[in-house]
Amino acid sequence: MPTYFCPVCWTASREDEPICRHCGAEIGRIQDGKSYAQRLADALHHPEPTTPLRVALVLGLRRELGAVGALGACARETDDLYLCLECLTALARIGTPAAWAAVASLVSDPRRVVAGRARALLDRRGPEAR
C-alpha cells in the first residue's frame, strides 16, 4: 500500500484525506490540476534526504519537460551538492533548450564542482543540441 505525504509539511497521510492532519493544508486543492511531473518535482523538497536524489534521477530518466523549471531552481538553491549534480544530470537528459539554459546558468556557480559539471555536460552535448 503506497504511503502518501502532505505536499506542504511532508507528514504521512492517507490517500483520501483532503486536509492534512498535521498542518491543515488543503491537500486536494493543492494537488488539483498538477501533472504527474509537477507532483513528483514537489518531492525535490522532501525532508528525507535521499528522496530528492531519487526524484531528480526519475525526472531525468523520464525526460519530464514539465520539471525543467523545478530542476533548475533546485540545482541553484539546494545546499546539497549531490542533489545539485543530480539535477544537472537530469536537465542534460531532458535536453530541451530550456533545460540546457538551466545547465548553462550554473557554469559560473561559486561551487567549483557544480560549475565544472555544468561545463562538462555542455561540452558533451551532441551537435544537434547546440
Ligand SMILES: [Zn+2]
Ligand atoms: Zn501538512
